[in-house]
Structure formats: C-alpha cells, structure tokens
Amino acid sequence: MKIYKVGLPFIGMSSLMLLMSPxxxxxxxxxxxxxxxxxxxxxxxxxxxxxxxxxxxxxxxxxxxxxxxxxxxxxxxxxxxxxxxxxxxxxxxxxxxxxxxxxxxxxxxxxxxxxxxxNxxxxxxxxxxxxxNARSPDYSNGVDxxxxxxxxxxxxxxxxxxxxxxxxxxxxxxxxDFEFDTWYGTDSxxxxxxxxxxxxxxxxxxxDSLTSLAYWKPLGIFWNGEAGIAYNTENDKSAxxxxxxxxxxxxxxxxARAYLYTDGQVQLDLGTAYEWRLDQRWVxxxxxxxxxxxxxxxxxxITKGFNELETEVRLAYETLSRQLSPYVGFSYASALxxxxxxxxxxxxxxxSNSLTAGVMFWF
Numbered sequence: 001m002k003i004y005k006v007g008l009p010f011i012g013m014s015s016l017m018l019l020m021s022p023x024x025x026x027x028x029x030x031x032x033x034x035x036x037x038x039x040x041x042x043x044x045x046x047x048x049x050x051x052x053x054x055x056x057x058x059x060x061x062x063x064x065x066x067x068x069x070x071x072x073x074x075x076x077x078x079x080x081x082x083x084x085x086x087x088x089x090x091x092x093x094x095x096x097x098x099x100x101x102x103x104x105x106x107x108x109x110x111x112x113x114x115x116x117x118x119n120x121x122x123x124x125x126x127x128x129x130x131x132x133n134a135r136s137p138d139y140s141n142g143v144d145x146x147x148x149x150x151x152x153x154x155x156x157x158x159x160x161x162x163x164x165x166x167x168x169x170x171x172x173x174x175x176x177d178f179e180f181d182t183w184y185g186t187d188s189x190x191x192x193x194x195x196x197x198x199x200x201x202x203x204x205x206x207x208d209s210l211t212s213l214a215y216w217k218p219l220g221i222f223w224n225g226e227a228g229i230a231y232n233t234e235n236d237k238s239a240x241x242x243x244x245x246x247x248x249x250x251x252x253x254x255x256a257r258a259y260l261y262t263d264g265q266v267q268l269d270l271g272t273a274y275e276w277r278l279d280q281r282w283v284x285x286x287x288x289x290x291x292x293x294x295x296x297x298x299x300x301x302i303t304k305g306f307n308e309l310e311t312e313v314r315l316a317y318e319t320l321s322r323q324l325s326p327y328v329g330f331s332y333a334s335a336l337x338x339x340x341x342x343x344x345x346x347x348x349x350x351x352s353n354s355l356t357a358g359v360m361f362w363f
Contacts, residue, residue, distance in 0.1 A: 160184040161362065166196070168358020170331060175200050177356070178209075183216065190216040192226065197233070208234040210259075212241045222247045230259055235300045237261045251275070265302075266294035283325070285314045296338075301346065303338035316360060325360040 166179040179196040197209030214228025223246035230241040243257030252274050259267040271289040278284060289310045293302050314329035335343050335350040343350050 158184065158186055163362040165360060166358065167360070168327070168329075168356045170198075170354040170356050172354030173198075173352060174202055177358075185216070188218060192216045192228075210234075212257075214241060214243075219244070219246075226257070232259070232261075232267075235261075235297070237263065237265075239267070248272075264295070265297060268292045281318050283316045283318060285316060285327075287312045287314075298342065301339070301342060301348075303342055305338065306336040307339040309334050309336055312356065314356070323362055327356075327358055327360060329356045330354075331356050 160183065162180065162182045164178075164180040166177050169176055175198045177198045181192060181194045183190045183192040185191055192214050193211075194214070195209055195211040197207065199205070199207045210230060210232045212226075212228055212230035214226040216224055216226050219225045223244055226241070226243040226245060228241050230239045231237075232239065239259040239261040241257060241259050243255065245255040248254045252272055255269075255271045257269045259269075261267070269289065269291055271287070273285060273287040276284040276286075287310075290306060291308045291310075292306045293304060296302065296304050310331070310333045312329050312331040314327040316325040316327035318325045330353070332353045333351070340350045
C-alpha cells in the first residue's frame, strides 16, 4: 500500500508535465536562434509541412544566418499554420537562393514578418540586373564621344536653306522674273523670308515685288502653315499674311496665301506645280497661279474677284547633285473677269505670252 501511495503522485506529475510540454516548446520558439542553422545540404524537396503548427510567439526569432539554399522545390506548406506573432522576426541574413519553384505556400499567413533585408536571388527574372556583357543605355559602351560631343538627331539642330524657284528672263515682256525662299530653324519651327516679283529691264527699271517675313510650322505630314507680315511695292502697302503650303495627292505642290492690307483689301494667291520626270535628269514642270482680290481698286488696276491667270511650262536639266537646274520654257498670262475690261480701258494687253529661260537652284 505504501508503494501505491508514492506512485500515484508521481504518475500525476508526469502526466501534467506531458500536457504542458507543447506549451513550453511554443514559448521557447520565440527565443530560438537560427543564426547558424545550415540547411544548404538538406534535400527538402519532399518535406510535408501541411500539419506544422507555428502559432506560438516567434516575435524574437533570429534567422539572420539561416542558410536555405538547398532544393525545396517540392515542399508542401499548404497546411502550415504561422498565425502567431512574427512581427519582430529578423530575416536580414537569411539565404533562400535555392530552388523553391515548386513550394506551395497557399495557406501560409506571413503578414507580420519583416523581410526588408532578406536575400533572394532573382537576377534571372525579367527586370533584374542586366548581364555583364549588356550594352550601355546610350550605346557608347563607356567610350568618350571626343571633340565633337554626344551625337544628336538632325531634326533638332537649327539649320538654314535657300531655294530659288524662279530666276529667268521673259523675252516678250523684256523683264526678269524672280521667286526665292530662305529659312532658318528646325523641322518643327522656322523663320522664313520669301519674295516674288519682276524687274523691268527697259528704261524705267521698275521693280514690282511682294515680300513676306513669316513663322513656319508643320500642320501635318504633308502640310505646313505660315503666318507673318508682308509688303507689296506695286501698291506701296503692308499686309498681314497667312498661308498653307504643302503637297496634295499625286505629289502636286500646292500653296495658298492670303494678304490683308492696311486699307482692308484682301489678296488671295493660289498656286500649283508638278514635276514630271522624263529620266533621272530631265524634268518637265508645269505651273499655274491665280490671283484674286476682295474689292475694287482702280488706281492700281484691281477689280473684285479673280484678276489674273499665269501659267508656265519648263523643261529643266538637273545637275550638280540636283542643286542647279537650267531651264527653258513658255509662259502665258491672261486677265480675268472685270480686270479684262479695265485693262482695255487703260490700253493694256489682256493676254500675253513669252519664251523664258532661267535657272533654279537651292543650297
């Protein structure tokens, strides 16, 4: 009977210690040090963590030196319970560079873990570090650009140009016709200076010209806009100018310019031209131009509506890299509408034609 009296308390204490051992283990996990834990050589591909319970307090666990570089591709964490307090866990030195492609973490709760310094090698993923032999973003590969500096796109550089469309002599009218256009700027913004007219070569040496200074800007792929000021020596008046210049379908060069003079008169010039290539050098170029006004001005021989039609056909030969083109041609001009009657009253020709010869060039 004495043996049983001693044995019953012993059995009771043993049972109590067995019941409390899981609680003790869970409490001790909060102070576990995994700093030197090495799992690099372990094959964890078939490990099952489905019933692993980590619901205890793991806030002070240290994983700074934990090495998990082994094969963990087939580890199953689907049922792993990590709902405990892991807010203070330190993973700063944890190495997880191994193969974890097949790990299942579908049910893991790691919302409180701090992975700010966790080392996970993702260099092979898209958007990671470039390979050692990758080219530099500017394609220089570290080579200096030298005395000329970094190259730029041609369209962003300010350039200049001169284009002379007409510089020829009319034998019938004994005059020199001219039309030129100069510009300075880029492909998106330019300042242009344009002038067209004629100079008499007889006794009076009279020069009639219409000159404009304008701002030029593209309006689309085929059309450009102009706006500026102009001066007409024929009527000795200044004007505000606006126009559209470009290429119509079938490569027809088209320009339309309107001039608003100080006295309220509006002049509209419409012109078209087309280059018909016979071969690589010979070019046939027909041109047509119409002039209209908004009101009568008998002092300057102007009537309301269309006043004049001018046409010319040229045969040109392009030489010197197509920058110089001598030409011969035939021109015809005719007064229109009421302007014909006004010219007859002033004993002037209403129709005229002439052989022409000249040169076109640009640089």
